[in-house]
Amino acid sequence: MALGLAVTIVLVVVVLHFARGTEWESAEDITDELLERRAKTVPETDFPEPMNRSIGGGASAAAAGAVAGGEGGGTGEAELEGGADEETSPGEIPDDEVEYFDVEFVNEGKTVEVANNETLLEAGEDEGWDMPYACRQGQCVSCAGRIADGPSEDYVVHDNQQMLEAAELEDGYTLTCVAYPREEFSLETSEAP
Numbered sequence: 001m002a003l004g005l006a007v008t009i010v011l012v013v014v015v016l017h018f019a020r021g022t023e024w025e026s027a028e029d030i031t032d033e034l035l036e037r038r039a040k041t042v043p044e045t046d047f048p049e050p051m052n053r054s055i056g057g058g059a060s061a062a063a064a065g066a067v068a069g070g071e072g073g074g075t076g077e078a079e080l081e082g083g084a085d086e087e088t089s090p091g092e093i094p095d096d097e098v099e100y101f102d103v104e105f106v107n108e109g110k111t112v113e114v115a116n117n118e119t120l121l122e123a124g125e126d127e128g129w130d131m132p133y134a135c136r137q138g139q140c141v142s143c144a145g146r147i148a149d150g151p152s153e154d155y156v157v158h159d160n161q162q163m164l165e166a167a168e169l170e171d172g173y174t175l176t177c178v179a180y181p182r183e184e185f186s187l188e189t190s191e192a193p
């Protein structure tokens, strides 16, 4: 009896050992498909977005936004450079483009050839004259002089003078430290309004 039971148990174990399983298979991974489908339902934007909206349509919009931003930055730089060009000082005129004008320094008794990238003050100092000045930046009137045939700005370009008013410029006054010649003229130094 016991022997028969033992033989039966062994047979059951052997049968179970060789029997084939049901071979469970996992479901197909559709994560990417779902994300793509979801991305198509999200409207495109002109700016980069985080997380799932950057997948599919969102990603192309983000890339386009990044490129557009880059191009915009370049344009901005170009505009800045253009603006800088417009503000170029007469003092930065290259030597091979320089023009010269005869300026009569009345009080000093001499006519001097002055380049249009040189201030009247510098031209006088180059002659060894003791020219009056203080700030050398157009912010006081220590260096003022007068062009009798004025208005002064018919004869000189002021590079950022901040002291003389329109009526004074009209009367021929100039700040020699920031005044560059553009015509021939006579200058009376040490003449302030």
Ligand code: FES
Binding pocket: 132, 133, 134, 135, 136, 137, 138, 139, 140, 141, 142, 143, 144, 175, 176, 177, 178
């Ligand atoms: S030195 Fe000051 S404005 Fe010319």
